[in-house]
Every structure is written in structure tokens, then in C-alpha cells.
Amino acid sequence: MMIALLAIHVLAAAFWLGSTLLLVGVVTPALAAAGPDVAQHFAPQLFQRVPRALGVAGATTILSGLWLYWIVSGGFNSGFARSTGGGLIGIGALCGIAAVFTGIITGRLQERGRAFAVASAALLVCALTLMIVGSRV
Numbered sequence: 001m002m003i004a005l006l007a008i009h010v011l012a013a014a015f016w017l018g019s020t021l022l023l024v025g026v027v028t029p030a031l032a033a034a035g036p037d038v039a040q041h042f043a044p045q046l047f048q049r050v051p052r053a054l055g056v057a058g059a060t061t062i063l064s065g066l067w068l069y070w071i072v073s074g075g076f077n078s079g080f081a082r083s084t085g086g087g088l089i090g091i092g093a094l095c096g097i098a099a100v101f102t103g104i105i106t107g108r109l110q111e112r113g114r115a116f117a118v119a120s121a122a123l124l125v126c127a128l129t130l131m132i133v134g135s136r137v
């Protein structure tokens with residue numbers, strides 16, 4: 001059960017983070033460089049499909065993460081949150097939850113939301129790092 005949940009969590013998180021990095025670092029700069037003709041046709045499609053896909057990945061990551069947290073902390077036991085590993089995983093979880101909000105703002109602002117997309121990418125990198133370190137200390 002725990003392994004299946006962890007696999008779902010890691011796959012969804014990989015899709016969420018990987019897609020965010022690709023969008024921020026490659027797709028949107030390429031779109032800007034391609035000029036207004038291409039952007040006019042491609043941007044509406046992009047901003048219609050991307051929030052849906054990232055929303056599903058984000059929700060799956062958060063829900064499976066909360067379930068995993070419930071398992072490893074013995075039912076949200078506060079002693080786990082005070083341990084080094086539990087504390088790091090908890091801060092990582094807060095970064096992941098914050099990335100949901102910056103992601104929603106990005107979707108609302110569309111082309112003008114680049115700063116929030118960059119913030120989402122940074123928060124997700126922090127979450128990933130804290131999850132990996134926290135589950136090993």
C-alpha cells in the first residue's frame with residue numbers, strides 16, 4: 001500500500017515539477033521568440049490545456065502526500081513533525097501547498113504570470129529536495 005502510494009506521489013510530483021520547469025525554461029521563452037503570429041494561435045491552446053494537466057498532477061501529489069504523511073506520522077502524530085525528518089517533510093509539504101496557489105495565480109494571469117510560474121518552479125524544487133532529504137535523516 002505504502003509503496004503504491006509513494007509511486008503515485010513521486011510520479012505525479014515528477015510530472016508537476018518537470019512540466020513546470022519545461023514551461024518556464026523552454027516553452028514560454030520559445031513562444032515569446034516565435035513572435036505574435038505563432039503566439040496568437042498557440043497561446044490560447046496552451047493556457048487552456050496546461051492548467052488542467054498541472055491541476056490534476058498537483059492535486060494527486062498533494063492528496064497522496066497527505067495520505068503518506070498520515071501513514072509515516074502514525075496519524076498526524078505531533079512527535080513526527082518535531083523530528084528532523086518529519087520537520088523537513090512538513091516544510092516541503094508547505095512549499096508544495098504554496099506552489100498550488102502560485103500555480104492558480106499563473107493560470108489566471110496567463111502571459112503576465114511568469115513571476116508566479118518561476119515561484120512555482122522554485123517552490124517545487126524546494127519541496128522535492130526537502131522530501132528526499134527528510135525521508136533519509
Ligand code: HEM
Pocket residue numbers: 009010013014016017061062063064065066067068069070072089092093094095096097124125127128131132134135
Ligand atoms: C502536501 C504536500 C506533500 C506532502 C504532505 C508530502 C508528503 C510526503 C511523505 C510523507 C513522503 C514519504 C516520506 C518517507 O518515505 O518517509 C513523501 C515522499 C516524497 N515526496 Fe512528498 N509530499 C508532498 C508534496 C510533494 C511535492 C510537491 C513533491 C515534489 C515536487 C514531493 C516529492 C516527494 C518525493 C520525490 C518523495 C520520495 C522521497 C524519497 O523517498 O527519496 N512531495 N512525501
